[in-house]
Amino acid sequence: RDDMAQAQLAMLDKVNDLKHDAKLTTERNQRIFSRLEEAVTVSISPLEKMFENIGLSTDKLLEDVKSGYSGTGGPLTPLAISTRGKSEDATSIAANNLLEKMDKVNLLRIAAERTPIVMPVHSSYRMTSGFGWRRHPTKGTGRMHEGTDFASNAGTPIFATADGVVVYAGWSNGYGNVIKIQHALGFETRFGHLSKLNVTKGQRVSRGDRIGDMGSTGRSTGPHLHYEIRIGGKPVNPMTYIKAARNVF
Ligand SMILES: [Zn+2]
Missing domain, CATH: 1.20.59 (Chorismate Mutase Domain, subunit A)
Structure with missing residues (x-):
């Protein structure tokens, strides 16, 4: 037991x-x-x-x-x-x-x-005009600036800021030589006043591809890139994207 x-x-x-x-x-x-x-x-x-x-x-x-x-x-x-x-x-x-x-x-x-969160210009530049309302100095009227302007030398390479498809590459009043790229998630980017276009309509591009060169075509007083980001057609401030990404990448 x-x-x-x-x-x-x-x-x-x-x-x-x-x-x-x-x-x-x-x-x-x-x-x-x-x-x-x-x-x-x-x-x-x-x-x-x-x-x-x-x-x-x-x-x-x-x-x-x-x-x-x-x-x-x-x-x-x-x-x-x-x-x-x-x-x-x-x-x-x-x-x-x-x-x-x-x-x-x-x-x-x-x-x-x-998401287009990177700079379209990789070399040195001056930001010459920001996104938003511009007041006319004498008329007292305003005009919306639907993008951000980056100034540098004519011929400065311009790069795609996200993967996408070129939906327009050619002349447009005001914009001069312009490239419009459609991206996923409802984004579109536009690159205005270019001296040279390296892409054609329907072409697929990746972030970082050289799509054209800086110029002063269209309504422009000197070589600069007019860069736009649109969501569902509505322009948004590109610098908000670029600054937000700087803290991460
Ligand atoms: Zn502009």
Whole structure:
């Protein structure tokens, strides 16, 4: 009888040890996952902050990026850890939260690639006129300046600021030689007063492609680039985008 009691006690000890080990493992996993989540959050926050500073809703951007992908090769989202048949344990929940966050970083990066957030001029320049209302010095009337002007030497290379398709490349009153590029997420960029056009209508361009040269064609008093960003046709301040991205990239 005593032997039996001893054996039972030993067994109980063993069970308790195993329970204790399991608890330690779970705690260790939780610590690992919170470290990983912290690391992913470090990548998400600046991107979220950038879009927030621009005034774009990240929820809407993520939706647009996702829907853009739905028809082309399946979901981007990594497969969630299956908890089928069991109640969800803490480790699976933590793993799935982490996968969701990693998916978000991925989508935010794609959105950033498609948003015109970089400078169209890579060499030195002077910003000669900002975006917004210009008051006529004597008439007292105003006129909207729908872009930002960057002045430099004639022939200065001009670069695409996001991937897109050229929807216009030619002459337009006021703009002179102008390139209009349509991008994903409803963006359009325009580059005016160019001396030379390196692209044609229908051409696909990538961010950083040299699309033309600075000039003084159209309504212009000296070599400069008139650069516009439009969302759904409405002009927005390009410097808001460029400044917001400077803190991230
Ligand atoms: Zn201008």
